[in-house]
Amino acid sequence: MPCIFNGVPSRALVLVGLLAVGGCQHFAQGNRTADYPISKQFPQIYQQQLQASAHWQLIAHNEAQLLVTRFEDAPSLQLTPVQSNGNSAFHRAYHDFLAEGLLNEGALLYEAGEDAKVEFNIEVLDFSTRSQLNLPPGFISSTVLSAYIIGHAVEAWSNPAALLIPAAIGADFYQYMNADSATPNTEIILTTRVRQDARLVYSHSSIYYLRTADTGLYEGGGAIKVRGPVVL
Template identity: 30%
Template sequence: MAGALGVGLLSLALSGCFYANTSQAPIATTYPYSEQQRMQAAHHWEILARHEASQILQRERVRFRDLHIKNPHPDGYIPYSGGEFDRGFRTFLTSELVTRGANVTTAAGANSVDVIVDVEIVEHRDRGFIRPPTGAFTALTAGIAVATIPINHWAEPALGLIPAGIAADVFSGSWTYTGNEEIIITTQVVDGDRILYSSSNIYYINGGDRRQYAPQRVHYPDPAIPLTDTW
């Protein structure tokens, strides 16, 4: 009885100390676990175009309108200016909409609405610690534990690495590094000053692929200045 009373008083005292503590700034915490895909193949552009075409044609206000996929560069592209995603995604989106029976036009008309695609690059310059993928520590420790078994039971200790390799093959297919480069891809259907449809998706990208999405934000080195003789 006395022991239970002591535990209760101790719990009450600790809870009082907890609420008495204060902080001059909010304590940093994390968001719930979530996943975000990495876009690093033209096939991924096709998958996104398929998704957007399906979503666009589900909107009653858009379904029976003529769709004009607007070219952000009406005067054409500068040779080797980049922006492969812009050209590729609009091509995929056109194909997906036509396949689904949509009325896609090459020029704006009286019954048409504009389909606009916008890409925003996000570059993180000072990220803190990022937790490894779920299961990383489990797979690693399991591999280490299994690798010690053959020392006593198997003739060849190196065979102990086989279970660890299997575990790596099972888990590593869904792992990729987080990186500091992200893109926000927004697809909108616009009728004059009215937005009839809007969808935004976020992906990680490889740092070297920035030119595919935002060539205007890639800095190229200045061309070398040829040396000439002064005498």
């Protein structure tokens, strides 16, 4: 079967490929005559994933440091024992790790009698299945152009250097498909606050990924997904 590119100058094919890539970019991002606003994704960011109790200790100590440094002097906080019944494993461990971190940072902890109380909210969210296979603009055009280049390289298999071309393209494609780990569908929002009388004097929230199979470690009693506010 004759090749459809026979007789076409290489420079012309490259030009056509670049125009095709530019066209894809135009329709995806540069169209100024759209009938409605086009949705825009956030820049790529990374979010930490909780996979071990050591991570719980790490984030609790980080929250303790942020909390204590919020005040000019070491704060005096009320700490009450956590109840084991009905609370998740994360709830109980985070309570202890946070207390440990606050003491290490110089805070004064009491079981009763203090106006400043520490509390935290735990909210577990389940999102729909996520996919990281969204193709960037120009991917199809680039693939066709790459296939043409590989086709010409095949004609020169006797030249070992020609093997570098398809190998490099294959390596780039593998890197593209495996750049990041799979994104879990479950997240946790952890908010730590300090209340003094009726006044909120400190609040900080952190968001982490969870493995869906570990959700039971974060949900109290396995029945509800929101635990809080919880007074320490």
